[in-house]
Amino acid sequence: MLPLNKPILGICYGMQLLVEHFGGELRGGKGREYGRAKLHLKPEVIGPSGALFYGMPVTQTVWMSHGDDVSRLPADMLAVGHSDDGVVAAMVHRSLPIAGLQFHPEVNHSEHGEKLLDNFVRQVCRAKINWDSGSMLESTLRYIRESVGSANVLVACSGGVDSTVAAALLAKALGPERVTAVFCDTGLMRKDEVSWVSNALKDLGLNHVEVLHSEALFLGQLAGVTDPETKRKIIGRLFIEEFERYASGHKAEFTHLGQGTLYPDVIESAGHGAGAKVIKSHHNVGGLPEKLKLKLCEPLRYLFKDEARQLGAQLGLPAEMVDRHPFPGPGLAVRILGEITAERLHILREADAVFIQALREHGHYHEIWQAFAVLLPVKSVGVMGDNRTYQMTVALRAVNSTDAMTAGVGDLPMSFLTHVAAAIVKKVDGVNRVVYDITTKPPATIEWE
Numbered sequence: 001m002l003p004l005n006k007p008i009l010g011i012c013y014g015m016q017l018l019v020e021h022f023g024g025e026l027r028g029g030k031g032r033e034y035g036r037a038k039l040h041l042k043p044e045v046i047g048p049s050g051a052l053f054y055g056m057p058v059t060q061t062v063w064m065s066h067g068d069d070v071s072r073l074p075a076d077m078l079a080v081g082h083s084d085d086g087v088v089a090a091m092v093h094r095s096l097p098i099a100g101l102q103f104h105p106e107v108n109h110s111e112h113g114e115k116l117l118d119n120f121v122r123q124v125c126r127a128k129i130n131w132d133s134g135s136m137l138e139s140t141l142r143y144i145r146e147s148v149g150s151a152n153v154l155v156a157c158s159g160g161v162d163s164t165v166a167a168a169l170l171a172k173a174l175g176p177e178r179v180t181a182v183f184c185d186t187g188l189m190r191k192d193e194v195s196w197v198s199n200a201l202k203d204l205g206l207n208h209v210e211v212l213h214s215e216a217l218f219l220g221q222l223a224g225v226t227d228p229e230t231k232r233k234i235i236g237r238l239f240i241e242e243f244e245r246y247a248s249g250h251k252a253e254f255t256h257l258g259q260g261t262l263y264p265d266v267i268e269s270a271g272h273g274a275g276a277k278v279i280k281s282h283h284n285v286g287g288l289p290e291k292l293k294l295k296l297c298e299p300l301r302y303l304f305k306d307e308a309r310q311l312g313a314q315l316g317l318p319a320e321m322v323d324r325h326p327f328p329g330p331g332l333a334v335r336i337l338g339e340i341t342a343e344r345l346h347i348l349r350e351a352d353a354v355f356i357q358a359l360r361e362h363g364h365y366h367e368i369w370q371a372f373a374v375l376l377p378v379k380s381v382g383v384m385g386d387n388r389t390y391q392m393t394v395a396l397r398a399v400n401s402t403d404a405m406t407a408g409v410g411d412l413p414m415s416f417l418t419h420v421a422a423a424i425v426k427k428v429d430g431v432n433r434v435v436y437d438i439t440t441k442p443p444a445t446i447e448w449e
Contacts, residue, residue: 161324
């Protein structure tokens, strides 16, 4: 990109590539930073002469996620920002429109990241602003019509926000008669999920809604499996095979498979470029077979969760669907650490239902971006009445985010958490201990597996 003589903004690894290109040096393992950090800018770069940082506070909160950092800057580069740990957090070229950031301005948790990116686009690149979110729906519908043509689409629905919005988009673009929504009941759904999802899909006005009862198949294939990536690969393979089987057994000639894949799914599954690292395989990306019999139509593939919600609202979907907490495609399989059994699924379903119901009753549900329970393969000693118990542990997780790329810990009152813990232990047989996960993303992911 450098020979093009265009403005360049290197972010995180991109900054490190710029450092090496211009003759600087990096070090590994010394300046590790994950999550929130303080950025301290040099005062002179926030004035009119500093286009990238113009109008920004000298000190601000940013989001870090790196293990390597700069040990020696190139002679052509000037450090203009540091973190509390002394890490070079921002640099600019002395004469060219090239800059590097060790932090991530593109995520919601960098409090002035949007302003910085706006400065780069408007002040540094001098780009013309010819797109806004209002055109997102129109361009998405146009993409669907151009990619599908006159064919029929089988849309894979998991019951979450993303696949439901994808189904609604496909019906809007092609007409409900050309879209068949198929919900695969993997046996890994939350309590009462199957009936709720099937009714919600019918409410979209789709002419064809089918439920595949595949619980025995999925649980049989997952028996004895404990590795998280293996779980995801198995679920991804079976998920696609079930939809292919359905398509081949019906007279309608489906040529496309519609999915609610989001850009964070692609990033974490290393589906966005050579050399990218797999964080975890998402069932709709990392689990896809090499030779898929149906062509993919993924209208949300380059969008984030907040943008998918915005499209859903523009389509007129009810708030209870659009604002619903995210639910992973692999379902409860990635919320049960260790082997998946019918007994463990029952325990987790009941504990999760208690947690979510309490969030709603106490007015916290819409204050949290995502909340759920996790069943741990850990037993501990407890006492109930006069009896000793040796039972399982449930972890509660609540986070706030907008794009799923970063997440902060949900600020739930301790009195509420102790109330939920007591309710779970009282109502759910097999659990005698409840803990609360207070780790941000990064360094953790939102889901446990």
